[in-house]
Amino acid sequence: MNSVEITNELAALLKGENTYHNLSVPQLIEKVLQRNEGSLTSTGAVRATTGTYTGRSPRDKYIVKEDSVADKVDWGSVNQKIAPDIFEKLYQKVLSYLSEKDEIFVFDGFAGADEKYRIPLKVVNEFAWHNLFAHQLFIKDETGSNDDGNPFSIVSAPTFKADPAVDGTRSETFIMISFEKRIVLIGGTEYAGEMKKSIFSVMNYLLPEAGILPMHCSANVGEEGDVALFFGLSGTGKTTLSADSSRKLIGDDEHGWSSTGVFNIEGGCYAKCIGLTKEKEPQIFDSISFGAVLENVVIDEKTKIADYENAFYTENTRAAYSIDSIDNIVVPSIAGHPSTMIFLTADAFGVLPPISKLTKEQAMYHFLSGYTSKLAGTERGITSPETTFSACFGSPFLPLPATRYAEMLGKKIEEHDVQVFLVNTGWTGGAYGTGKRMKLEYTRAMVQAALHGELDGAETIKDPLFGLNIPVHVPGVPDHVLLPEKTWENQQEYQQKARELAAEFKQNFKKFNTIDPQISELGGPAL
Numbered sequence: 001m002n003s004v005e006i007t008n009e010l011a012a013l014l015k016g017e018n019t020y021h022n023l024s025v026p027q028l029i030e031k032v033l034q035r036n037e038g039s040l041t042s043t044g045a046v047r048a049t050t051g052t053y054t055g056r057s058p059r060d061k062y063i064v065k066e067d068s069v070a071d072k073v074d075w076g077s078v079n080q081k082i083a084p085d086i087f088e089k090l091y092q093k094v095l096s097y098l099s100e101k102d103e104i105f106v107f108d109g110f111a112g113a114d115e116k117y118r119i120p121l122k123v124v125n126e127f128a129w130h131n132l133f134a135h136q137l138f139i140k141d142e143t144g145s146n147d148d149g150n151p152f153s154i155v156s157a158p159t160f161k162a163d164p165a166v167d168g169t170r171s172e173t174f175i176m177i178s179f180e181k182r183i184v185l186i187g188g189t190e191y192a193g194e195m196k197k198s199i200f201s202v203m204n205y206l207l208p209e210a211g212i213l214p215m216h217c218s219a220n221v222g223e224e225g226d227v228a229l230f231f232g233l234s235g236t237g238k239t240t241l242s243a244d245s246s247r248k249l250i251g252d253d254e255h256g257w258s259s260t261g262v263f264n265i266e267g268g269c270y271a272k273c274i275g276l277t278k279e280k281e282p283q284i285f286d287s288i289s290f291g292a293v294l295e296n297v298v299i300d301e302k303t304k305i306a307d308y309e310n311a312f313y314t315e316n317t318r319a320a321y322s323i324d325s326i327d328n329i330v331v332p333s334i335a336g337h338p339s340t341m342i343f344l345t346a347d348a349f350g351v352l353p354p355i356s357k358l359t360k361e362q363a364m365y366h367f368l369s370g371y372t373s374k375l376a377g378t379e380r381g382i383t384s385p386e387t388t389f390s391a392c393f394g395s396p397f398l399p400l401p402a403t404r405y406a407e408m409l410g411k412k413i414e415e416h417d418v419q420v421f422l423v424n425t426g427w428t429g430g431a432y433g434t435g436k437r438m439k440l441e442y443t444r445a446m447v448q449a450a451l452h453g454e455l456d457g458a459e460t461i462k463d464p465l466f467g468l469n470i471p472v473h474v475p476g477v478p479d480h481v482l483l484p485e486k487t488w489e490n491q492q493e494y495q496q497k498a499r500e501l502a503a504e505f506k507q508n509f510k511k512f513n514t515i516d517p518q519i520s521e522l523g524g525p526a527l
Contacts, residue, residue, distance in 0.1 A: 009092070010153060010183075013099055014106060014124070021106045023128075025135060025291040031103070031128035038129050042304045044290030045319070047297055048129045050190040054296050054314035056197060057173050057189055058396050062087075064178040069205075074401045086168040087176055091185055093167075097160045098126060105131035108151070110139040111199050113333040114263035117212055117256060119203070120151040123195065126158055133192040133293050136320045138199070139267035152182045152202055154195050160187040177201060192295060193318065196270055197397055200254050203265055205399040213257040213408040216394030218242035219250035219264070221335045227262060228451055229255070231393045232344030233372045234316075237425045239271040240440070241342070241447055243283040249329045257338075257412060264323070264333030273297065273319045276308040280440060283326055284319065292321035337416045340451055346426035348373035348387060350435040351484050351498040354477070355446040356422050356468035357455060360413050363420040365523025367392055368406045368512055369505060373426060389508040403515045421450045422468065429487040431497055445476030465502050466525050502527050 013019070023031065029046060032038045038048035062082035063073055073079050098104050105125045112118030120141075123134040134154075161172035173188035175198055184198040200216070207214040217231040218238040227250070230238045239252050251264030252271070271284045273294070278285040288294065288306070296313035297306050308317070323329055343366055345352060358366060370390040389395075391402035398405065413420065425443050427435040449455050449471075460469040461483065473479055480486040488494040502525035509520055 009095055010124075010155070013095055013104075016099060016104075018102055019104050019106060022108055022141075023105065023131070025132065028105070028128050028132040028135065029291070031105070032132065035103075035128055037127055039299070040304060041288075041294060041299055041306050043288055043292075043306075045288045045292040045294050045306075046129055046132060047294040047299050047306070049296050049313060050192070053173065053189040053191040055191060055316045056193055056396070057175065057191075060169065060171055060173040060188075061175040061396070062177070063399060064176060064180070066178065066180040069179050069399075073205075073399050078395055079399055082168065082176060084178075087178055087185070090162065090167050090169075090174065090176070090187075091155070091183065094155060094157045094160055094185060094187055098124070098155070098157055101126060103128070107131050107134040107138070108141045109134070109267070110141065111152075111203055111265050112256065112263065113139060113251075113265070113267075114256065114258065117207065117210060117258060117263070119206065121199065122151040122153040124153060124155045126156060127190070129293060130156055130158070130192050130195070132291070133320050134195060136291065136293060136322045137196050137266055137268040137270060150182060152184070152199070154184040154186065154198065156186040156195060158187065158190040162188055179205065192293070192320065193270065196266070200265065200394075201397045201399060203254070203256070204394075204397050207256050208400060208404060208408065211259070213405065213412060214265070215255045215257060216253065216392065216397065217255055218252050219255050219262055219335070219338070220244055220247040221250060221330060222247050222451065225336060226340070226451070227335045227338040228340045228342065229262070229338045230342045230344060231367070233370070233374065233388070233390055233393055235272060235374075236344035236346045236372055237443065238344060239269060239284065240281055241344070241443065243281060243326070245283065245328065247328070249323065249326055250335050251323065251333050261334065261336040262338060263335075266323075267333075268320060268322045269326075271319045271321075272316065273308050274311055274315050274317045276319075287321040287325040288319050289321075289325060292319060292325070294319055338418055339416070341413075341418055341420045342447060342450065343367065343393070343420065343422045345372045345422065345424050347371070347424045347501070348427055348432040349497045349501045350427035350429065350431045350488075351494065351501055352422070352424040352426070352466070353463065353468060353470045353484055354424050354428065354438055354442065354482060355450065355455075355474065356463070356470045357460065358420040358422055358468070359522065360410060360420075361519050361522035362467070363413055363523075364406050364410045364515075364519050365509070366422055367409055368402055368515065368519070369508060370395060371505065373432070387504065389504075401514075403512055406515065419450070419456065421455070423447065428481065428484065430489075435487075442477045442481060446474050449474050464526070465498055499527070
């Protein structure tokens with residue numbers, strides 16, 4: 001079966017009488033309520049629950065091993081290969097399954113705010129609330145120009161469960177990307193984030209081919225046009241710290257960096273909302289209004305008020321909303337070259353400084369390392385902080401070798417004289433279980449100082465083990481908080497934990513044996 005036949009079969013499905021194309025937000029909400037897929041909250045947001053799967057299923061994600069990608073993809077436990085014939089058989093089953101549904105929903109839009117580099121998308125959903133999610137997260141097709149391109153299609157059938165013995169999958173769940181067929185096939189999971197992250201994986205493959213660096217980061221811009229990027233894994237604070245009332249938001253989570261500057265890949269935000277309050281995060285709180293989607297958030301059945309403190313379903317409660325719901329945004333979501341980068345980590349060892357300035361070599365080292373503590377609920381099976389090294393702060397979404405992205409980043413840093421900082425939003429005064437999470441007000445103060453250039457010539461102390469340059473003073477932050485060792489009661493325990501983490505950094509970096517040796521020598525811990 002060739003790609004034309006598969007495309008025609010999808011086209012036939014899309015022409016069916018049971019297919020609704022590009023319904024408006026009110027129409028989709030009506031469908032959600034009619035179909036009992038979710039309920040309305042007091043603010044007009046739709047609340048849905050996702051059953052067993054409340055986070056991504058990385059072990060069930062595959063890339064089809066086709067001739068055009070076989071020699072380019074970095075195959076392994078992240079990019080698992082699946083044979084074309086297995087994909088095609090499963091694809092046919094899903095199309096047949098959807099054709100028998102009373103209703104399916106289609107959204108047409110784009111990934112990429114820069115018209116020169118965007119790709120058209122067609123999102124086909126079994127659930128109306130998933131289509132509403134796509135409406136909020138991707139860039140809407142306002143002009144009908146989507147039809148002029150060759151779209152990458154998401155075909156999502158959450159209630160279709162694979163049979164591993166027959167379908168060649170690991171479990172009932174599957175997320176498969178075919179670059180030749182331009183299809184993302186999803187089944188067996190109701191977690192909407194799989195759609196978003198699959199398209200990010202697609203862009204991480206396509207953009208470098210055009211000389212563009214794809215980045216798992218949020219981005220904003222100040223009044224003087226100064227652009228800042230915030231890198232980090234889920235739960236480290238990208239969304240929270242980039243949502244700054246004094247700066248305009250470019251985007252929440254995914255960006256490309258071209259020869260002219262940065263652009264948002266998405267049209268919306270997908271924020272963690274466990275513990276959300278209006279006082280701490282007013283932009284996010286106020287954006288959860290009519291048309292927004294809440295995943296796995298507990299609501300009071302009488303008042304319909306969301307309880308953001310309640311983790312009954314999962315710690316990974318989420319809010320999906322259009323970037324248009326935020327007042328101070330860049331329209332379109334495009335800006336110039338960054339002047340500042342913030343690498344965010346949540347260190348459960350409690351030994352990394354809350355802020356330190358990085359050299360280019362250190363920036364490449366920590367970008368490749370992508371260290372953090374994976375927080376509870378972001379993936380299935382994670383119930384407490386777990387040490388992880390995720391290359392480029394987004395290893396699950398990188399089809400190409402990580403060193404390719406790091407080398408592109410190093411060139412960009414050098415070319416545009418970017419100031420890079422490592423910010424620890426994790427634990428202080430001890431490791432997880434003993435210490436406490438860094439206060440958000442302190443982190444905000446440190447980030448603001450970095451963005452305003454207050455740390456460019458500041459006095460620093462060099463950490464003897466990690467080689468990091470730590471400012472001795474930051475306005476609004478007690479001086480002792482800046483030096484991790486001073487926040488621990490037991491200095492011997494601190495030294496032991498620091499050495500443990502440094503050893504893990506060293507061990508992890510051994511896999512990047514194709515990178516310039518100087519990156520390891522000048523960027524990593526001195527063990």
